[in-house]
Amino acid sequence: MLDLAQYVPWLLNRAARSVADAFSRELAALGVTLPMWRVMASLRRAGPQRLGELSSLTAIETSTLSRLLGQMQQRGLVRRARSHGDARAIAVSLTRRAAALTERIVPLALRYEQAAVRDMSDSEIAILKRLLAQIHENLGVLMHDKSAD
Amino acid sequence: MLDLAQYVPWLLNRAARSVADAFSRELAALGVTLPMWRVMASLRRAGPQRLGELSSLTAIETSTLSRLLGQMQQRGLVRRARSHGDARAIAVSLTRRAAALTERIVPLALRYEQAAVRDMSDSEIAILKRLLAQIHENLGVLMHDKSAD
């Protein structure tokens, strides 16, 4: 009873770290960190975003994200411009250089995903994706509903 | 192509953080951190361990683990004793109080696991466990074989 090797939270944590560690090393050679890559992938997919929206998309805290964007701006990866409609908000967008770099990273990222799910059937992969999303939803609800106990 | 919402590494990371964050809050009320809980669960399961072995079991770096054990020792959760056979090694064991505390946490941990996999069938849960272990193996090999590229 309660063998870590059969305990879902532990298996989840270990698998996530294996993937993140492996891909981080690859990204380091390109001068990009994993959180930076998440920002780049999100902006590539969704287009220019406000900091708050980007925080939701990447699940990075706004204070962490603000400083991260500062670093990325220094490296010429993102632009921060005042929003037209709301002068409090900023519009974060990829520079041309970062967009090109992102296109170079995408195939690497897909290769890492393939390495992670190697030897799994398409239907298993589909199940995996669905269950991982469900876990996030199950616990996300639990976290925001403090009366759950 | 490359939507984070369908990208396995991202789904994995997000699910793992949801579970870890939710359970951390619960543990904080008992004065225990998540890494401490991992140490306690490992020692509960495997009995007294040397630091190196405990590092493998928990996937916590030895330097991090050494300081973590120092904190746990201060709180009276673990003992560190010289090994009989090898005077370089230490045997880490749970104190009686920590063993009792661990028994109190186990049902909480199982409840969190159940919350995470809520609405999943037994067969789905079995698939999930197998695939998560497989991902760890797939990437673990990749990480230790630097010629993989």
Added chain:
DNA sequence: TATTGTTATACTCTATAACTATA
């Protein structure tokens, strides 16, 4: 007043390597 984003502080985990004490 509430909201958007920034900054400050303090804490934890990590990587790396120097260090000690044994073997």
Added chain:
DNA sequence: TATAGTTATAGAGTATAACAATA
């Protein structure tokens, strides 16, 4: 010389809260 564990240092992420500018 190699190994087990400890300690030091620097870097990155997080939480929390205070803060400025705008709504």
